[in-house]
Amino acid sequence: MESLKVRTISDFVNKGEKPDILFWVGSAGSFDDRAKKITRAFVKILNFANVNFAVLGEQESSSGDAAKRAGNEFLFQMQALMNIEILNSYEIKDIVTTCPHAYNTLKNEYSDLGGIYNVLHHTEFISKLLDEGKLKLNSKLNFKHLTYHDPCYLGRGNDIYDAPRKLIDALQIQFTEIPRNKRNSFCCGAGGAQMFKESENGDFEINIVRSREALQTNADVIATACPFCNTMMTDGVKNLEEGKTSVMDISELIAECL
Amino acid sequence: MQIENIIFILIFVFAVSLFVINLRKIISNIKLGKDIDRSDNKRLRLRNMIRVAFGQSKMFNRPIAAFLHLLIYVGFVIINIEVVEIIIDGIFGTHRFLAHIINENLYSFLIASFEILAFLVLFSCFAFLARRNIIRIKRFFGNEMTSWPKTDANLILIFEILLMFAFILMNTSDQILQSRNIDHYITAGAFPISSLIVPFLDHLTTSSLIFIERFTWWFHILGILAFLNYVLISKHLHIFFAFPSTYYANLNKLGKFDNLDSVTNEVKLMLDPNADPFAAPQNQDQSNVRLFGAKDATDLNWVQLLNSYSCTECGRCSSVCPANQTGKLLSPRKVMMDTRDRIEEIGKLKDEKDNKSLLGDYITKEELWACTTCNACTDACPINLDPLSIIVDLRRYLVMEESAAPTELNNMFSNVENNGAPWQFPAADRLKWLDENK
Numbered sequence: 001m002e003s004l005k006v007r008t009i010s011d012f013v014n015k016g017e018k019p020d021i022l023f024w025v026g027s028a029g030s031f032d033d034r035a036k037k038i039t040r041a042f043v044k045i046l047n048f049a050n051v052n053f054a055v056l057g058e059q060e061s062s063s064g065d066a067a068k069r070a071g072n073e074f075l076f077q078m079q080a081l082m083n084i085e086i087l088n089s090y091e092i093k094d095i096v097t098t099c100p101h102a103y104n105t106l107k108n109e110y111s112d113l114g115g116i117y118n119v120l121h122h123t124e125f126i127s128k129l130l131d132e133g134k135l136k137l138n139s140k141l142n143f144k145h146l147t148y149h150d151p152c153y154l155g156r157g158n159d160i161y162d163a164p165r166k167l168i169d170a171l172q173i174q175f176t177e178i179p180r181n182k183r184n185s186f187c188c189g190a191g192g193a194q195m196f197k198e199s200e201n202g203d204f205e206i207n208i209v210r211s212r213e214a215l216q217t218n219a220d221v222i223a224t225a226c227p228f229c230n231t232m233m234t235d236g237v238k239n240l241e242e243g244k245t246s247v248m249d250i251s252e253l254i255a256e257c258l
Numbered sequence: 259m260q261i262e263n264i265i266f267i268l269i270f271v272f273a274v275s276l277f278v279i280n281l282r283k284i285i286s287n288i289k290l291g292k293d294i295d296r297s298d299n300k301r302l303r304l305r306n307m308i309r310v311a312f313g314q315s316k317m318f319n320r321p322i323a324a325f326l327h328l329l330i331y332v333g334f335v336i337i338n339i340e341v342v343e344i345i346i347d348g349i350f351g352t353h354r355f356l357a358h359i360i361n362e363n364l365y366s367f368l369i370a371s372f373e374i375l376a377f378l379v380l381f382s383c384f385a386f387l388a389r390r391n392i393i394r395i396k397r398f399f400g401n402e403m404t405s406w407p408k409t410d411a412n413l414i415l416i417f418e419i420l421l422m423f424a425f426i427l428m429n430t431s432d433q434i435l436q437s438r439n440i441d442h443y444i445t446a447g448a449f450p451i452s453s454l455i456v457p458f459l460d461h462l463t464t465s466s467l468i469f470i471e472r473f474t475w476w477f478h479i480l481g482i483l484a485f486l487n488y489v490l491i492s493k494h495l496h497i498f499f500a501f502p503s504t505y506y507a508n509l510n511k512l513g514k515f516d517n518l519d520s521v522t523n524e525v526k527l528m529l530d531p532n533a534d535p536f537a538a539p540q541n542q543d544q545s546n547v548r549l550f551g552a553k554d555a556t557d558l559n560w561v562q563l564l565n566s567y568s569c570t571e572c573g574r575c576s577s578v579c580p581a582n583q584t585g586k587l588l589s590p591r592k593v594m595m596d597t598r599d600r601i602e603e604i605g606k607l608k609d610e611k612d613n614k615s616l617l618g619d620y621i622t623k624e625e626l627w628a629c630t631t632c633n634a635c636t637d638a639c640p641i642n643l644d645p646l647s648i649i650v651d652l653r654r655y656l657v658m659e660e661s662a663a664p665t666e667l668n669n670m671f672s673n674v675e676n677n678g679a680p681w682q683f684p685a686a687d688r689l690k691w692l693d694e695n696k
Contacts, residue, residue, distance in 0.1 A: 006692055027679040029691070036691035058685045061678030069631045070667050071551065071653030073518045075674055077525040080517075108514035113522065152632040157513025183637060187580040192631030196680055197666040200628040203585030210580075 004043045008057040009090050019054035021125075022087070024097035024106065027062050028227035034234065035098075035227035041255035042098050042122050048258050049134035053096070059086050065101040068109070070193035077113065080105075084115035094118045096125045098251065100154035100226045101191075107158070121154060122251055123163040123225050130170055137170055137257040143220035145174045148250075149210065149233060150185035151226035164225050167250050171257065176217040186210050188236075190228035211236025215245060222247045266348035266479075273483035280490045284567060287605040291560035292548070296506045303505045306642070311504040316640040320574070323389075326382040330418070333379035334497070337425070340372050344479050357446035369447035373429065376422045377451045383415045383422075390415075397573035400582075402592035407493065407571055414494045421481045428474035430455040431467045440464060443471075499568035500641040506561050507642035512633040515650060520548050521658075551654025554615040555601040558648060565643040566597035575635035575645060581628040588628040590635035590645035596620035597648060617652050626652050627664060 012019050023046065028035040046053050064079030087095075095117050097103050107119035120128075129135050148168060154160045161182045168175050180186050189199065189206030199205060211233050214222045222237065222245060224230055233247045296303075309315050314331065317324035346355045357365045389395050390411060398411070429452035435443040459467065489495055552558050555566075575590035576582045582589045600616045614620075629649045636644050656662045663671070670680045678685050 004692060006689075008689070025688070025691070027681065030688045031679055031681050031683045036694060039691050040694075055689070057689050060688055061685065062674045062680060064674070066680050067671060067674055068515060069650070070663060070670070071650065071655075071657035072663070072671055073521045073550065073654055074525065074658060075671055077517065077521050078529070079674065079678075081525060081529055104511075104513035108511055109517060112517050152630070152634075153513050156633045156637050158511050184578070186578075186583075187630045187632035187634065189580060189630060192629050193667060193670065194630050196670040197627070197664050200581070200586045200588075200624055202581070202628075206580045206584050206630065209584055 004040060005047050006043055007054055009054040009059065009092075010057070012054050013090070018091075020052040021054075021094040021096055022090075022092045023053045023055050024063075024095050024099075024102050025055055025060060026097055026099040026102045026227070029098055030060070032227060032231070034230055038098055038227060038230070038249040038251060041249065041252040042126075044255045044258065045126060045129070045135065045251060049129045051129075051134075056086065063099075063102040063105045065105040066193045066196060068105070069191065070196075076109075080110055080113050080115070084110055084113060087115060087117065092117060094120070096120045096122055098122045098225075098227065098249070100151045100157070101228065104153045104157050121158075121160060121163065121225070123154075123167055124160065126251060126254055127163045127166045130166070135254070135258065137172075137254065139172050140257050141171065141173060141253065143173075145176065145217075145219045146171070146221050146223055146253075147176050147178055147214055147217040147219035148181070149178060149188065149214055149222060149224045149229055150182055151224060151229045152185065152187050152191050154225055155185050156183060164223075164250050167254055168223065171253055176219055178213050178217055180213060186213065188224075188226075188229040188232035190232045195228050195231070205236070207232035207236040208239055211240055215240060220245060221253075223250050223253060224248075225250050260351055263349060263351045269480065270345065270348065270483065273487060277486050277490065280487065283605065284490060284495075287601050288560050288563045288567065290556045290601065290604065291558050291563040292556075294559035294561055296561060299509055302509060303507075306507065306509075307501055307505040310507075310640070310642055311500040314640070316642075319638075319640075326385050329375075329378040329382040330386075333375040333382075333422075336375055337372050337379075339368065340425070341479070341482060344475070348479060353442050354444060354446045357444060362446070365446055366448035369429070370450050373426065373449060373451040376425050380419060380422045383419045387412065387415050387419075397577040400573065400576060400589055400591070401587075402589055402595055403571070403573075407595070410492050410494075411571070413488075414492060417481065417485050417488070421478060421485070424474040424478040424481065426452045426455065428471055428478060430459055431471040431474070434460060434462075435464065435467050435471060438464060440468070493569065493571045496568050496570035496641065499564060503561075503565055503568040504642050506564065508636075508644055508647070512636055516647075518550065518654070521550060549655060550658035551656070552648070552651035553617045553655045553659070555597055555604055557655070558597065558616075558651060562597065562644070562648055562651075563601050565645075566594050566601065568641060569594035569598065569643055571595065572640065574638040574640065575643075578634040578638045580630055580632060580634065586625075586628040587622065588625040588649075590649075592625070593621060593645040593648050594643060617655060621652060623656060623662065626656065629653075 009019065009022065025039055029039040061083055062079050063083065064076035067079065068076035095106055097106065097119070100121060103119055103121045106117060110117065146168060148164060150161065186209065187206060188210050214233065215237065222233055224233060224247060230247055230249060237243055237245050237247060314324065314328060317327055343354065343356045347353055390398050429449050432443060433449050433452065434456060436445050489497065549557055555563065569591070571591055573591050579588065579590055597616060600620050626649055631646060631650070633646060636646050673680055673682050677683060
């Protein structure tokens with residue numbers, strides 16, 4: 001694999017340059033082994049399309065989403081105000097992120113605290129690159145049949161249903177919707193800081209229920225667009241059928257076709 | 259004026275006064291909630307109210323229930339024109355007052371449409387009873403659907419069935435009396451439904467028919483006045499409160515949670531190097547000190563309390579809730595019902611205090627921590643109620659006032675605090691993903 005070209009914001013500043021957009025990698029994208037692959041796939045796409053982007057690197061910190069959903073408004077606002085200070089000091093206007101949770105928080109919840117940015121989810125950004133003719137896709141996928149799980153914070157939370165489906169269209173592959181899709185999508189079980197705790201007692205695990213629904217489409221690959229959904233669905237699939245079906249981020253599928 | 263009219267006027271005034279007094283009690287309970295500004299975007303709010311409450315747009319995600327519900331709704335609204343006539347007749351001792359002042363054909367058209375609607379309402383009510391008691395649709399059951407909520411639902415339907423039966427029987431006897439040219443029973447109206455029952459009552463004597471006509475007339479109007487007051491202690495209150503609830507509903511993207519201003523002030527103070535940590539907070543008004551989050555129903559805002567009174571316990575929220583559907587204790591419908599029960603209880607206490615609170619005595623931690631904040635409940639609600647905001651406000655109290663989050667979440671918090679990520683990785687490693695090219 002060719003090496004990825006990534007520059008930090010301080011590198012831009014040192015050379016007196018400005019990026020066109022900031023890639024908010026997110027804590028999952030920086031530290032979670034599975035999510036790191038998504039980060040790299042997205043950077044591969046950014047590099048292919050010659051996007052002039054920066055990352056915050058060591059200056060990035062948790063968006064505060066998990067703290068806020070768990071009820072820790074103090075911690076959330078501490079994180080938000082610190083992040084806003086950094087983002088504003090670099091005069092960042094445009095942000096893209098691979099995480100629907102960071103997307104939602106940065107776009108909707110930072111604005112009232114003085115952080116007003118034009119935030120795009122990576123599925124929106126990639127779909128823009130496709131429109132602009134900056135990506136040439138050759139179907140090199142080694143499987144035939146795809147389904148897609150709508151992340152809550154992208155779908156119901158922010159009404160983004162078309163951008164990921166547009167990318168799926170561009171993959172030119174057989175696609176089956178999970179019966180509960182778009183507005184009616186069933187949560188993977190990770191939101192609201194559930195990712196970081198054991199679930200309460202019940203009859204089933206949420207991710208197993210959702211993974212079963214996805215597997216019933218008989219797709220070879222379950223696509224999603226959120227690092228947390230990815231983890232939950234991967235675990236669910238492993239539990240149900242020992243992982244014959246893989247769970248991929250849409251950006252990984254696009255990157256494979258470059 | 260006869261004694262009959264005086265009795266009618268007395269009962270009518272009593273029923274309406276009782277309704278107003280109890281409605282004002284509910285409104286004053288709602289006003290126990292904290293202030294929240296929802297005076298913005300009036301046009302959009304009005305449009306939402308017309309679309310969602312008046313137009314029932316969100317009901318149609320479940321077409322069968324929506325269709326049956328629409329019949330009852332249209333029937334309810336339109337048949338109320340007839341109630342106006344009944345009240346006028348009751349006060350002045352007239353009979354079919356409207357027939358004297360409007361065009362004969364129009365009057366016949368009105369009465370005919372009331373009858374057809376009454377028939378459709380009957381059909382829907384029986385269908386709804388069957389859905390609840392014979393087909394036993396799953397969302398009508400659940401831990402929170404104890405005996406009163408179930409009885410309430412059936413009572414509403416039985417009430418409506420009796421009212422419609424009385425209306426149809428009244429018209430049946432009335433038209434036979436009309437055909438016999440009995441004094442007072444003027445020839446007016448068209449009776450597509452009740453005419454079908456005429457053969458069964460035709461053999462009765464005139465005095466029996468007058469008795470049936472008078473009895474059903476009184477039963478119908480007394481039933482309506484009783485129902486009017488019953489609505490205030492029932493989930494059926496949604497027929498009024500669906501309108502303000504949709505008007506004052508959250509207009510933001512569902513993913514956006516409110517930022518607590520009280521916290522913003524504190525955090526800004528903490529981050530400001532020039533702030534004097536010992537300075538007394540400004541505008542310190544002890545009576546106005548707000549908790550971080552909500553412990554009791556009075557810590558919620560008035561829109562949340564209005565929501566709780568508007569909930570008709572249809573269970574669409576819980577039927578799509580990932581926690582509820584996988585057998586966890588959490589049920590968004592229960593959150594709404596508990597909130598209403600608690601604010602009712604507080605309202606009855608007047609100025610006394612009990613040792614109870616919404617959090618703990620009604621809603622347990624286990625329920626609150628099961629929520630994934632996925633917004634399926636808020637999206638599913640046909641009148642845009644927001645149980646999620648109540649769940650989050652209660653969580654905020656648990657975390658910020660009681661430090662009572664589950665251990666794993668406390669670990670996550672300290673990771674975010676210490677190294678800026680929910681996991682225990684140092685910020686210095688934030689670019690390591692780059693070196694791991696495979």
